[in-house]
Amino acid sequence: MNISRRRLLILLPAAAVAWESVLAGTPESSPNYKMSEHWWSMLIDIPKCIGCGNCVRACQIENDVPEGYFRTWVERYHVTDENMTSPDVMSPNGGKDGFPSVMEDHGKYFFVPKLCNHCADSPCTQVCPVGATFVSPDGVVLIDQKYCLGCAYCVQACPYGCRYIHPEKRVADKCTLCYHRITKGLTTACCEACPTGARQLADLKNPNDPIHAFLKTHSVQVLKPQMATGAKVYYNDLDGSVR
């Protein structure tokens, strides 16, 4: 085969590109974990939440969440009979230190733990201009912090207010559903620390997960269903006043 100098010069870069793609290979994954076999979600059982703040503290420890920022937080709602649609909502320090005691019993109170809803059709991943945030094949919304520019488009796009710009790293940060734990067969830090079982990690692709029986027999909602985000944090017995 006769290759002229010119031909060679043209072919070399092409070969280099081809070789690069060969070298790329497949990314490393946990040995016994198959992404295609899971579709993660979370169940929040409102009547079980006592507002202790254990989940908020556990999350901050597990994920090194900076002080004053929250990947999960707890809100306390106070709905009075006269004003059903505009509840009084409080979340002092994200509920991290618990809530002040209430003595009078006027109207109803309940706690709503919040976190990233790990939406299947998430608005936050759609607005990222560089592909730094995405829904993983197992249904977890993640951020590639090496790739993130910190433009905060996603922070604005999230209808649930679940993202923030990390004050030191200057990139977007949010709940990863403790991806480093659930891929090792553990539950999330918030679920691990919840004393009443108000938060439960659920795998919708696992036919033996108790979530399926629960969803069949309970009145379950997601937050802001009208936004069609495909939210996967299911709230049992959620009051209509919660926004």
Place this chain on the structure above:
Amino acid sequence: MGVFKDAGHLFRFTGLFVLAFLAFLLIRGYVVPKTFGQYGHYRAAAIGEIAGRPVKFAGHKACEDCHTDIVDVKMKGKHAHVNCEACHGALAKHADDPTSMTPTKPDTAVLCARCHTASAAKPTGFPQVNPADHSNGVPCETCHNPHSPAIDGGGAK
């Protein structure tokens, strides 16, 4: 060469175009991360990087492996479904190497009150007390075993 006569400038231009295109491919090959686009419009390797982070809460199974005596007591009481680390804190380091760190005993005055202080905001079925009226400053564990708190349930100290 009838048709291609005086077409040398076109060949040169085409050659230049092809070279520029190859240069583009080459630069793109280096600049775009290797796993970008494998699963979607993102760097697939980021998934492995996030999954590889170290764990701080060991999980209940790790506790069960060694502390069977306490787990047995706990399983018979009201706190059966409260995980160890809900009260004792993140102890993956202790689970990996028990000698490297030992957990400090939580202060029951703070710990118990966190969940069991009476508030109208809490679900009505949840056991709640006003700590000052209930014990008048006597530490909770004087009467209750935190691992099985009911006094008549064999959990009393």
